[in-house]
Amino acid sequence: MPETRTYGRRRRQLPTTSSTEQAGFEVGKREAVSGRVVSTGSGGQTQMAGWDAMEKTASASGSDMYLKVDDKPLVIKIVGDGPFDVYNSHWIDEIEDGSKSVRCWGTPDCPLCQIGDKAKRFSACFDVISMEDPATPVLKVWEAGIKIARQLKDIATDGKRGPLNRADLYFTIKKEQKKKSVEYTLERVKERDLYEEYDVEPLTEEALDAFVAEAHQWGDVVKEKLDEEAMAEVVDLVMED
Ligand SMILES: [Zn+2]
Incomplete structure:
Protein backbone atom coordinates (compact mmCIF):
# COMPACT_ATOMS: atom_id res chain seq x y z
CA MET A 1 0.00 0.00 0.00
CA SER A 61 14.52 -2.13 18.54
CA GLY A 62 12.04 -4.84 17.56
CA SER A 63 11.13 -6.10 21.01
CA ASP A 64 9.59 -2.72 21.65
CA MET A 65 6.99 -3.30 18.96
CA TYR A 66 4.63 -4.94 21.47
CA LEU A 67 2.47 -3.09 23.94
CA LYS A 68 3.64 -3.58 27.49
CA VAL A 69 0.89 -3.64 30.05
CA ASP A 70 1.55 -3.16 33.75
CA ASP A 71 -0.41 -2.60 36.95
CA LYS A 72 -1.22 1.01 36.15
CA PRO A 73 -4.09 1.58 33.66
CA LEU A 74 -2.64 2.34 30.24
CA VAL A 75 -4.72 4.41 27.84
CA ILE A 76 -4.89 3.00 24.32
CA LYS A 77 -6.87 3.61 21.16
CA ILE A 78 -7.61 0.54 19.06
CA VAL A 79 -6.92 1.22 15.39
CA GLY A 80 -8.81 -1.53 13.57
CA ASP A 81 -12.24 -3.05 14.15
CA GLY A 82 -10.76 -6.46 14.91
CA PRO A 83 -7.49 -8.39 15.31
CA PHE A 84 -5.21 -8.51 12.25
CA ASP A 85 -3.73 -11.86 13.25
CA VAL A 86 -4.90 -14.69 15.48
CA TYR A 87 -2.89 -17.79 16.36
CA ASN A 88 -1.96 -20.37 18.97
CA SER A 89 1.57 -21.01 20.20
CA HIS A 90 3.43 -23.97 21.54
CA TRP A 91 5.60 -23.30 24.58
CA ILE A 92 8.87 -25.17 24.20
CA ASP A 93 10.93 -25.05 27.39
CA GLU A 94 13.78 -26.91 25.72
CA ILE A 95 14.56 -23.91 23.53
CA GLU A 96 17.43 -22.12 25.23
CA ASP A 97 18.40 -19.76 22.46
CA GLY A 98 15.58 -17.53 21.34
CA SER A 99 11.87 -17.45 21.93
CA LYS A 100 10.35 -20.46 23.68
CA SER A 101 7.05 -19.61 22.12
CA VAL A 102 6.57 -21.20 18.69
CA ARG A 103 3.67 -20.31 16.46
CA CYS A 104 1.51 -23.35 15.75
CA TRP A 105 1.14 -23.97 12.04
CA GLY A 106 -2.55 -24.29 12.75
CA THR A 107 -2.93 -27.19 10.35
CA PRO A 108 -3.06 -30.95 10.90
CA ASP A 109 0.54 -31.18 9.66
CA CYS A 110 1.98 -28.94 12.42
CA PRO A 111 5.03 -31.00 13.50
CA LEU A 112 4.65 -30.06 17.17
CA CYS A 113 0.96 -30.95 17.24
CA GLN A 114 1.86 -34.22 15.54
CA ILE A 115 4.21 -35.25 18.36
CA GLY A 116 1.45 -34.53 20.85
CA ASP A 117 2.51 -31.11 22.10
CA LYS A 118 -0.51 -28.86 22.63
CA ALA A 119 -0.51 -25.27 21.45
CA LYS A 120 -1.75 -23.79 24.70
CA ARG A 121 -1.32 -20.09 24.26
CA PHE A 122 -3.80 -18.05 22.26
CA SER A 123 -2.95 -14.64 20.84
CA ALA A 124 -5.06 -12.08 19.03
CA CYS A 125 -2.99 -9.18 17.68
CA PHE A 126 -4.44 -5.68 17.53
CA ASP A 127 -2.89 -2.43 16.39
CA VAL A 128 -3.24 0.06 19.20
CA ILE A 129 -1.99 3.56 19.82
CA SER A 130 -0.34 3.68 23.20
CA MET A 131 -0.90 6.95 25.03
CA GLU A 132 1.52 6.03 27.79
CA ASP A 133 3.34 9.26 27.04
CA PRO A 134 0.38 11.39 25.92
CA ALA A 135 2.69 13.85 24.12
CA THR A 136 4.14 11.04 22.04
CA PRO A 137 1.52 8.49 21.04
CA VAL A 138 3.03 5.36 19.49
CA LEU A 139 1.60 2.56 17.41
CA LYS A 140 2.11 -0.82 19.07
CA VAL A 141 1.02 -4.39 18.56
CA TRP A 142 -1.15 -5.61 21.40
CA GLU A 143 -1.12 -9.34 21.86
CA ALA A 144 -4.30 -10.11 23.75
CA GLY A 145 -5.17 -13.44 25.34
CA ILE A 146 -8.47 -15.21 24.88
CA LYS A 147 -10.28 -13.60 27.84
CA ILE A 148 -9.62 -10.04 26.75
CA ALA A 149 -10.11 -10.94 23.08
CA ARG A 150 -13.61 -12.21 23.93
CA GLN A 151 -14.43 -9.03 25.81
CA LEU A 152 -13.28 -7.04 22.80
CA LYS A 153 -15.38 -9.17 20.50
CA ASP A 154 -18.45 -8.55 22.65
CA ILE A 155 -17.90 -4.81 22.36
CA ALA A 156 -17.02 -5.01 18.64
CA THR A 157 -20.21 -6.84 17.80
CA ASP A 158 -22.45 -4.73 19.99
CA GLY A 159 -24.14 -2.03 17.94
CA LYS A 160 -24.28 0.34 20.89
CA ARG A 161 -20.79 -0.10 22.36
CA GLY A 162 -18.80 -0.88 19.21
CA PRO A 163 -17.05 -0.85 16.85
CA LEU A 164 -13.67 -1.03 18.59
CA ASN A 165 -12.27 1.78 16.48
CA ARG A 166 -15.19 4.12 17.00
CA ALA A 167 -13.86 7.68 16.87
CA ASP A 168 -14.84 8.59 20.43
CA LEU A 169 -13.76 5.32 22.00
CA TYR A 170 -10.60 4.70 23.99
CA PHE A 171 -9.68 1.91 26.38
CA THR A 172 -7.54 1.33 29.41
CA ILE A 173 -5.81 -1.93 30.07
CA LYS A 174 -3.92 -3.03 33.19
CA LYS A 175 -2.67 -6.27 34.61
CA GLU A 176 -2.57 -7.65 38.07
CA GLN A 177 -0.30 -10.41 39.22
CA LYS A 178 -2.42 -12.93 41.14
CA LYS A 179 -0.99 -15.88 43.02
CA LYS A 180 -1.00 -18.24 40.10
CA SER A 181 -1.97 -16.15 37.15
CA VAL A 182 -1.98 -12.73 35.60
CA GLU A 183 -5.31 -10.99 35.37
CA TYR A 184 -6.04 -8.27 32.81
CA THR A 185 -8.67 -5.60 33.21
CA LEU A 186 -10.07 -3.77 30.21
CA GLU A 187 -12.20 -0.65 30.45
CA ARG A 188 -13.87 1.52 27.86
CA VAL A 189 -13.25 5.25 28.14
CA LYS A 190 -15.21 7.85 26.23
CA GLU A 191 -13.14 10.52 24.56
CA ARG A 192 -14.92 13.21 26.57
CA ASP A 193 -13.73 11.65 29.85
CA LEU A 194 -10.13 11.05 28.79
CA TYR A 195 -8.68 14.27 30.06
CA GLU A 196 -10.60 14.39 33.29
CA GLU A 197 -9.97 10.79 34.23
CA TYR A 198 -6.50 10.14 32.82
CA ASP A 199 -4.94 13.53 31.95
CA VAL A 200 -4.75 12.43 28.34
CA GLU A 201 -5.71 14.69 25.43
CA PRO A 202 -7.56 12.88 22.63
CA LEU A 203 -5.68 12.31 19.39
CA THR A 204 -6.20 14.80 16.61
CA GLU A 205 -7.95 13.51 13.52
CA GLU A 206 -4.74 14.04 11.57
CA ALA A 207 -2.66 11.98 13.98
CA LEU A 208 -5.23 9.22 14.00
CA ASP A 209 -5.35 9.09 10.19
CA ALA A 210 -1.57 8.75 10.05
CA PHE A 211 -1.66 5.80 12.45
CA VAL A 212 -4.47 4.19 10.51
CA ALA A 213 -2.36 4.41 7.34
CA GLU A 214 0.47 2.59 9.10
CA ALA A 215 -1.66 -0.13 10.65
CA HIS A 216 -1.59 -3.82 9.75
CA GLN A 217 -4.13 -5.47 7.48
CA TRP A 218 -5.94 -8.71 8.24
CA GLY A 219 -3.53 -11.50 7.33
CA ASP A 220 -0.37 -9.58 8.24
CA VAL A 221 1.89 -11.52 10.54
CA VAL A 222 4.22 -10.27 13.26
CA LYS A 223 5.06 -13.65 14.72
CA GLU A 224 6.22 -15.71 11.76
CA LYS A 225 5.74 -19.44 11.47
CA LEU A 226 9.00 -21.38 11.66
CA ASP A 227 9.90 -23.01 8.37
CA GLU A 228 10.16 -26.78 8.03
CA GLU A 229 13.84 -26.93 8.84
CA ALA A 230 13.59 -24.82 11.99
CA MET A 231 10.48 -26.70 13.08
CA ALA A 232 12.34 -30.03 12.63
CA GLU A 233 15.07 -28.73 14.94
CA VAL A 234 12.51 -27.83 17.59
CA VAL A 235 10.90 -31.25 17.31
CA ASP A 236 14.36 -32.84 17.76
CA LEU A 237 14.90 -30.79 20.91
CA VAL A 238 11.62 -31.97 22.38
CA MET A 239 12.18 -35.61 21.39
CA GLU A 240 15.70 -35.68 22.86
CA ASP A 241 14.30 -35.02 26.31
ZN1 LIG B 1 0.86 -26.97 16.40
Whole structure:
Protein backbone atom coordinates (compact mmCIF):
# COMPACT_ATOMS: atom_id res chain seq x y z
CA MET A 1 0.00 0.00 0.00
CA PRO A 2 1.63 3.29 -1.03
CA GLU A 3 0.53 5.24 2.06
CA THR A 4 2.46 2.90 4.28
CA ARG A 5 5.67 3.79 2.46
CA THR A 6 5.33 7.51 2.72
CA TYR A 7 4.26 7.26 6.31
CA GLY A 8 7.76 7.15 7.79
CA ARG A 9 8.12 10.77 6.71
CA ARG A 10 4.83 11.80 8.21
CA ARG A 11 5.33 10.00 11.48
CA ARG A 12 7.90 12.53 12.63
CA GLN A 13 5.28 15.23 12.52
CA LEU A 14 2.58 13.40 14.43
CA PRO A 15 0.99 15.92 16.73
CA THR A 16 -1.41 15.27 19.57
CA THR A 17 -1.88 18.82 20.69
CA SER A 18 1.22 20.63 19.54
CA SER A 19 3.51 19.73 16.69
CA THR A 20 6.37 21.86 18.03
CA GLU A 21 6.47 19.86 21.23
CA GLN A 22 6.70 16.73 19.20
CA ALA A 23 9.53 18.09 17.08
CA GLY A 24 11.40 19.11 20.21
CA PHE A 25 11.03 15.67 21.63
CA GLU A 26 12.40 14.02 18.52
CA VAL A 27 15.42 16.28 18.41
CA GLY A 28 16.17 15.69 22.07
CA LYS A 29 15.90 11.96 21.58
CA ARG A 30 18.25 11.92 18.65
CA GLU A 31 20.87 13.79 20.64
CA ALA A 32 20.55 11.38 23.50
CA VAL A 33 20.86 8.41 21.21
CA SER A 34 24.06 9.77 19.73
CA GLY A 35 25.49 9.47 23.25
CA ARG A 36 27.14 12.86 23.29
CA VAL A 37 29.69 13.58 25.96
CA VAL A 38 28.39 15.46 28.97
CA SER A 39 30.62 17.67 31.04
CA THR A 40 30.90 16.67 34.70
CA GLY A 41 31.49 20.22 35.78
CA SER A 42 34.71 19.25 37.55
CA GLY A 43 36.84 19.79 34.50
CA GLY A 44 36.69 16.20 33.36
CA GLN A 45 34.31 14.61 30.90
CA THR A 46 32.19 11.55 31.20
CA GLN A 47 30.50 9.21 28.78
CA MET A 48 27.82 8.23 31.28
CA ALA A 49 25.29 9.51 28.72
CA GLY A 50 26.29 6.53 26.60
CA TRP A 51 24.50 4.19 29.04
CA ASP A 52 21.34 6.20 28.71
CA ALA A 53 21.74 6.06 24.93
CA MET A 54 22.25 2.31 25.12
CA GLU A 55 18.92 1.79 26.89
CA LYS A 56 17.08 4.11 24.55
CA THR A 57 18.55 2.45 21.49
CA ALA A 58 17.80 -1.04 22.80
CA SER A 59 14.20 -0.14 23.59
CA ALA A 60 13.72 1.26 20.08
CA SER A 61 14.52 -2.13 18.54
CA GLY A 62 12.04 -4.84 17.56
CA SER A 63 11.13 -6.10 21.01
CA ASP A 64 9.59 -2.72 21.65
CA MET A 65 6.99 -3.30 18.96
CA TYR A 66 4.63 -4.94 21.47
CA LEU A 67 2.47 -3.09 23.94
CA LYS A 68 3.64 -3.58 27.49
CA VAL A 69 0.89 -3.64 30.05
CA ASP A 70 1.55 -3.16 33.75
CA ASP A 71 -0.41 -2.60 36.95
CA LYS A 72 -1.22 1.01 36.15
CA PRO A 73 -4.09 1.58 33.66
CA LEU A 74 -2.64 2.34 30.24
CA VAL A 75 -4.72 4.41 27.84
CA ILE A 76 -4.89 3.00 24.32
CA LYS A 77 -6.87 3.61 21.16
CA ILE A 78 -7.61 0.54 19.06
CA VAL A 79 -6.92 1.22 15.39
CA GLY A 80 -8.81 -1.53 13.57
CA ASP A 81 -12.24 -3.05 14.15
CA GLY A 82 -10.76 -6.46 14.91
CA PRO A 83 -7.49 -8.39 15.31
CA PHE A 84 -5.21 -8.51 12.25
CA ASP A 85 -3.73 -11.86 13.25
CA VAL A 86 -4.90 -14.69 15.48
CA TYR A 87 -2.89 -17.79 16.36
CA ASN A 88 -1.96 -20.37 18.97
CA SER A 89 1.57 -21.01 20.20
CA HIS A 90 3.43 -23.97 21.54
CA TRP A 91 5.60 -23.30 24.58
CA ILE A 92 8.87 -25.17 24.20
CA ASP A 93 10.93 -25.05 27.39
CA GLU A 94 13.78 -26.91 25.72
CA ILE A 95 14.56 -23.91 23.53
CA GLU A 96 17.43 -22.12 25.23
CA ASP A 97 18.40 -19.76 22.46
CA GLY A 98 15.58 -17.53 21.34
CA SER A 99 11.87 -17.45 21.93
CA LYS A 100 10.35 -20.46 23.68
CA SER A 101 7.05 -19.61 22.12
CA VAL A 102 6.57 -21.20 18.69
CA ARG A 103 3.67 -20.31 16.46
CA CYS A 104 1.51 -23.35 15.75
CA TRP A 105 1.14 -23.97 12.04
CA GLY A 106 -2.55 -24.29 12.75
CA THR A 107 -2.93 -27.19 10.35
CA PRO A 108 -3.06 -30.95 10.90
CA ASP A 109 0.54 -31.18 9.66
CA CYS A 110 1.98 -28.94 12.42
CA PRO A 111 5.03 -31.00 13.50
CA LEU A 112 4.65 -30.06 17.17
CA CYS A 113 0.96 -30.95 17.24
CA GLN A 114 1.86 -34.22 15.54
CA ILE A 115 4.21 -35.25 18.36
CA GLY A 116 1.45 -34.53 20.85
CA ASP A 117 2.51 -31.11 22.10
CA LYS A 118 -0.51 -28.86 22.63
CA ALA A 119 -0.51 -25.27 21.45
CA LYS A 120 -1.75 -23.79 24.70
CA ARG A 121 -1.32 -20.09 24.26
CA PHE A 122 -3.80 -18.05 22.26
CA SER A 123 -2.95 -14.64 20.84
CA ALA A 124 -5.06 -12.08 19.03
CA CYS A 125 -2.99 -9.18 17.68
CA PHE A 126 -4.44 -5.68 17.53
CA ASP A 127 -2.89 -2.43 16.39
CA VAL A 128 -3.24 0.06 19.20
CA ILE A 129 -1.99 3.56 19.82
CA SER A 130 -0.34 3.68 23.20
CA MET A 131 -0.90 6.95 25.03
CA GLU A 132 1.52 6.03 27.79
CA ASP A 133 3.34 9.26 27.04
CA PRO A 134 0.38 11.39 25.92
CA ALA A 135 2.69 13.85 24.12
CA THR A 136 4.14 11.04 22.04
CA PRO A 137 1.52 8.49 21.04
CA VAL A 138 3.03 5.36 19.49
CA LEU A 139 1.60 2.56 17.41
CA LYS A 140 2.11 -0.82 19.07
CA VAL A 141 1.02 -4.39 18.56
CA TRP A 142 -1.15 -5.61 21.40
CA GLU A 143 -1.12 -9.34 21.86
CA ALA A 144 -4.30 -10.11 23.75
CA GLY A 145 -5.17 -13.44 25.34
CA ILE A 146 -8.47 -15.21 24.88
CA LYS A 147 -10.28 -13.60 27.84
CA ILE A 148 -9.62 -10.04 26.75
CA ALA A 149 -10.11 -10.94 23.08
CA ARG A 150 -13.61 -12.21 23.93
CA GLN A 151 -14.43 -9.03 25.81
CA LEU A 152 -13.28 -7.04 22.80
CA LYS A 153 -15.38 -9.17 20.50
CA ASP A 154 -18.45 -8.55 22.65
CA ILE A 155 -17.90 -4.81 22.36
CA ALA A 156 -17.02 -5.01 18.64
CA THR A 157 -20.21 -6.84 17.80
CA ASP A 158 -22.45 -4.73 19.99
CA GLY A 159 -24.14 -2.03 17.94
CA LYS A 160 -24.28 0.34 20.89
CA ARG A 161 -20.79 -0.10 22.36
CA GLY A 162 -18.80 -0.88 19.21
CA PRO A 163 -17.05 -0.85 16.85
CA LEU A 164 -13.67 -1.03 18.59
CA ASN A 165 -12.27 1.78 16.48
CA ARG A 166 -15.19 4.12 17.00
CA ALA A 167 -13.86 7.68 16.87
CA ASP A 168 -14.84 8.59 20.43
CA LEU A 169 -13.76 5.32 22.00
CA TYR A 170 -10.60 4.70 23.99
CA PHE A 171 -9.68 1.91 26.38
CA THR A 172 -7.54 1.33 29.41
CA ILE A 173 -5.81 -1.93 30.07
CA LYS A 174 -3.92 -3.03 33.19
CA LYS A 175 -2.67 -6.27 34.61
CA GLU A 176 -2.57 -7.65 38.07
CA GLN A 177 -0.30 -10.41 39.22
CA LYS A 178 -2.42 -12.93 41.14
CA LYS A 179 -0.99 -15.88 43.02
CA LYS A 180 -1.00 -18.24 40.10
CA SER A 181 -1.97 -16.15 37.15
CA VAL A 182 -1.98 -12.73 35.60
CA GLU A 183 -5.31 -10.99 35.37
CA TYR A 184 -6.04 -8.27 32.81
CA THR A 185 -8.67 -5.60 33.21
CA LEU A 186 -10.07 -3.77 30.21
CA GLU A 187 -12.20 -0.65 30.45
CA ARG A 188 -13.87 1.52 27.86
CA VAL A 189 -13.25 5.25 28.14
CA LYS A 190 -15.21 7.85 26.23
CA GLU A 191 -13.14 10.52 24.56
CA ARG A 192 -14.92 13.21 26.57
CA ASP A 193 -13.73 11.65 29.85
CA LEU A 194 -10.13 11.05 28.79
CA TYR A 195 -8.68 14.27 30.06
CA GLU A 196 -10.60 14.39 33.29
CA GLU A 197 -9.97 10.79 34.23
CA TYR A 198 -6.50 10.14 32.82
CA ASP A 199 -4.94 13.53 31.95
CA VAL A 200 -4.75 12.43 28.34
CA GLU A 201 -5.71 14.69 25.43
CA PRO A 202 -7.56 12.88 22.63
CA LEU A 203 -5.68 12.31 19.39
CA THR A 204 -6.20 14.80 16.61
CA GLU A 205 -7.95 13.51 13.52
CA GLU A 206 -4.74 14.04 11.57
CA ALA A 207 -2.66 11.98 13.98
CA LEU A 208 -5.23 9.22 14.00
CA ASP A 209 -5.35 9.09 10.19
CA ALA A 210 -1.57 8.75 10.05
CA PHE A 211 -1.66 5.80 12.45
CA VAL A 212 -4.47 4.19 10.51
CA ALA A 213 -2.36 4.41 7.34
CA GLU A 214 0.47 2.59 9.10
CA ALA A 215 -1.66 -0.13 10.65
CA HIS A 216 -1.59 -3.82 9.75
CA GLN A 217 -4.13 -5.47 7.48
CA TRP A 218 -5.94 -8.71 8.24
CA GLY A 219 -3.53 -11.50 7.33
CA ASP A 220 -0.37 -9.58 8.24
CA VAL A 221 1.89 -11.52 10.54
CA VAL A 222 4.22 -10.27 13.26
CA LYS A 223 5.06 -13.65 14.72
CA GLU A 224 6.22 -15.71 11.76
CA LYS A 225 5.74 -19.44 11.47
CA LEU A 226 9.00 -21.38 11.66
CA ASP A 227 9.90 -23.01 8.37
CA GLU A 228 10.16 -26.78 8.03
CA GLU A 229 13.84 -26.93 8.84
CA ALA A 230 13.59 -24.82 11.99
CA MET A 231 10.48 -26.70 13.08
CA ALA A 232 12.34 -30.03 12.63
CA GLU A 233 15.07 -28.73 14.94
CA VAL A 234 12.51 -27.83 17.59
CA VAL A 235 10.90 -31.25 17.31
CA ASP A 236 14.36 -32.84 17.76
CA LEU A 237 14.90 -30.79 20.91
CA VAL A 238 11.62 -31.97 22.38
CA MET A 239 12.18 -35.61 21.39
CA GLU A 240 15.70 -35.68 22.86
CA ASP A 241 14.30 -35.02 26.31
ZN1 LIG B 1 0.86 -26.97 16.40
